[in-house]
Amino acid sequence: xxxxLTIMVAxxxxxxxQESNGAIKTWMPSTNYWDVKNxxxxxxxxxxxxxxxxxxxxxxxxxxxGATNLREMVLPLTGEVLLASNGDxxxxxxxxxSGGCEGEDVEFTGSETRYWLDPANWNGPSGEPLKGGENSxxxxxxxxxxxxxxxxxxxxxxxxxxxxxxxxKVGELNIEGQDVSQERLRNMILDDTGYHVFKGDAxxxxxxxxxxxxxxxxxxxxxxxxxxxxxxxxxxxxxxxxAPCEDPITPKGFCCPICxxxxxxxFKSSWSRMKQMIxxxxxYNQKQGEYPVLYHISRIDKNELQIVLRxxxxxxxxxxxxxxxxxxxxxxxxxxxxxxxxAMYSGDPITSWGSAGSIVFKILFISAIFVVTALTVNCVxxxxxxxxxVELIQPSFLFARFENTAADGEVEIAQKSSFxxxxxxxxxxxxxxxxxxxxxxxxxxxxxxxxxxxxQTTDGTFSLEE
Numbered sequence: 001x002x003x004x005l006t007i008m009v010a011x012x013x014x015x016x017x018q019e020s021n022g023a024i025k026t027w028m029p030s031t032n033y034w035d036v037k038n039x040x041x042x043x044x045x046x047x048x049x050x051x052x053x054x055x056x057x058x059x060x061x062x063x064x065x066g067a068t069n070l071r072e073m074v075l076p077l078t079g080e081v082l083l084a085s086n087g088d089x090x091x092x093x094x095x096x097x098s099g100g101c102e103g104e105d106v107e108f109t110g111s112e113t114r115y116w117l118d119p120a121n122w123n124g125p126s127g128e129p130l131k132g133g134e135n136s137x138x139x140x141x142x143x144x145x146x147x148x149x150x151x152x153x154x155x156x157x158x159x160x161x162x163x164x165x166x167x168x169k170v171g172e173l174n175i176e177g178q179d180v181s182q183e184r185l186r187n188m189i190l191d192d193t194g195y196h197v198f199k200g201d202a203x204x205x206x207x208x209x210x211x212x213x214x215x216x217x218x219x220x221x222x223x224x225x226x227x228x229x230x231x232x233x234x235x236x237x238x239x240x241x242x243a244p245c246e247d248p249i250t251p252k253g254f255c256c257p258i259c260x261x262x263x264x265x266x267f268k269s270s271w272s273r274m275k276q277m278i279x280x281x282x283x284y285n286q287k288q289g290e291y292p293v294l295y296h297i298s299r300i301d302k303n304e305l306q307i308v309l310r311x312x313x314x315x316x317x318x319x320x321x322x323x324x325x326x327x328x329x330x331x332x333x334x335x336x337x338x339x340x341x342x343a344m345y346s347g348d349p350i351t352s353w354g355s356a357g358s359i360v361f362k363i364l365f366i367s368a369i370f371v372v373t374a375l376t377v378n379c380v381x382x383x384x385x386x387x388x389x390v391e392l393i394q395p396s397f398l399f400a401r402f403e404n405t406a407a408d409g410e411v412e413i414a415q416k417s418s419f420x421x422x423x424x425x426x427x428x429x430x431x432x433x434x435x436x437x438x439x440x441x442x443x444x445x446x447x448x449x450x451x452x453x454x455x456q457t458t459d460g461t462f463s464l465e466e
Contacts, residue, residue: 023220024152025122025145029114031158034064038110045070047096048103053079059111062158063087071095071103079111082158113199115162117228118235119143137260137296137308139253140236141229145170146220148212153197163200166228171211182207217271217299244315246347251308252300259349260310261323264342265330266303278307281326291322320345 029037036042045051047069053061053076060080069090075081083089095103114121119140123129130136130143145151147169153159154176173180180188189202198205212218221228233255240256248257267274275297282295292312300306307326309319323343330341 023146024124024150025143026124026152026154027121027159027161028123029110029121029159031059031110031160032062032064033068035110038108040107040109041104043106045106046101046103047071047092048101050074050103050105052105052107053081054108054111057108057111059160060158061108061110063089111160113162114160115164115235116168116205117144117164117232119232120235120239132294132310132312134241135294135310135312137294137310139251139296139298139308140232140255141224141253142220142298144221144232146218147171147208147223148210148218149220150174150211159197161198163198163202163205164228164231165201165204166225166231167204167206168228169206169208171208173207180207181209215270217275219299219301243346244350245317246350248346249344251344252306253298254308258310259315259346260308260319261343261345262309263307263323263327263330264300265305265307267305268303271299271305274305278305281329282322285322285325285329289321289325291318293319293322315346315349317349 031038034044036044039045044064048071050072051070052074055076056078057076058078059076060082062082063084065084065087067088067090069092071092071094073091081089122143122145130138136143145168148171150172151170152174153161173185185202185205185207189198236255243257243259245259248259249262250257251262265278278297282293285291286293293309294312295307295309297305297307307323309323311317311319323345327341327343
């Protein structure tokens with residue numbers, strides 16, 4: 001496998017790869033009427049609905065092209081409802097029972113304030129959700145725009161973005177397909193359109209028009225102020241869930257502990273070339289085994305990169321197994337990285353019974369409790385005379401007991417003894433206390449009885465001696 005991997009890496013090393021010019025971050029929330037996420041019923045209102053806008057909403061809402069038919073509309077005290085150039089708004093004021101729409105009160109929720117530094121408001125280049133959703137391997141600090149990123153605002157130009165109170169930089173800003181300069185941004189904020197789009201101090205947003213030019217790649221938010229990261233995490237920590245594994249890890253840039261693995265690797269030259277090699281290594285290993293794993297590679301220091309691996313769905317340690325294979329290859333295969341790979345792995349998955357190790361411990365612990373309880377109960381029962389029946393613990397090869405010929409007379413047992421008579425299964429008497437109650441005549445009679453029984457013994461019978 002190492003030989004094949006070395007050949008593959010050598011081929012990739014010889015390729016001429018274009019350097020990255022920066023990522024694209026797309027703002028997703030909008031205040032559009034046709035966005036289902038903006039309604040409490042998670043659907044676009046139908047003709048029998050009563051549409052309600054919050055009383056104090058100052059949001060501009062755009063209706064979709066075509067006819068918009070409603071039973072009733074409750075407008076806010078402030079704000080705007082914008083008609084499309086090829087659209088109509090029909091408020092009929094009565095129920096239409098033609099079918100397909102029963103009608104109810106639906107409330108517009110898209111006027112909620114959206115924050116620039118909230119990672120949940122940003123998606124990828126074409127607006128697609130983050131791969132893996134909650135299991136995304138992208139650090140939270142990289143989900144918001146970096147200083148060399150291209151920022152795209154779309155969805156009809158209707159947004160409500162609260163800018164942070166700390167300085168932020170972006171490489172480029174594009175609104176509805178048009179690049180925006182710093183001067184145009186200032187003018188936009190002063191007019192009515194900009195008033196509805198941006199909230200807060202617009203002077204904190206700087207457009208540098210400088211994309212990544214470093215052949216080793218650029219670090220996302222390299223100069224990120226600790227207070228800015230703290231602000232990013234203040235949004236994300238409200239959505240943090242308990243990691244379903246033992247010993248979760250927190251890779252650099254993450255706000256919450258996760259289940260998975262991370263590897264840090266030192267590299268020598270081109271970032272994009274190194275990134276391409278690692279991607280090929282991951283794909284190669286995934287083809288060799290069943291690893292449904294998501295991964296993300298990012299530069300975190302001058303000559304150091306970080307690989308984050310997470311299970312694509314339920315955590316079953318696939319990311320850890322893949323990371324261990326990669327780490328071994330980094331330490332044995334020589335290419336653009338130095339022989340250094342620092343890794344962190346989370347522990348076993350946690351189920352309703354706990355982790356695999358804890359399940360075994362619980363089983364052993366319960367078994368030990370059962371055994372100790374059984375022994376204790378038996379010990380107490382034996383002391384009270386109600387122990388386990390002796391026949392259950394005696395060996396299976398017992399001597400047969402033969403009946404002796406009975407003699408005239410009776411033998412009276414005065415008191416129970418503390419042991420069982422193995423010959424007749426009778427309870428004997430305590431010798432010391434019994435002799436106190438036996439007369440001389442009785443002793444003579446017993447002696448005669450013993451002599452008589454001894455004279456009658458034959459092979460296969462036991463003799464009773466005094």
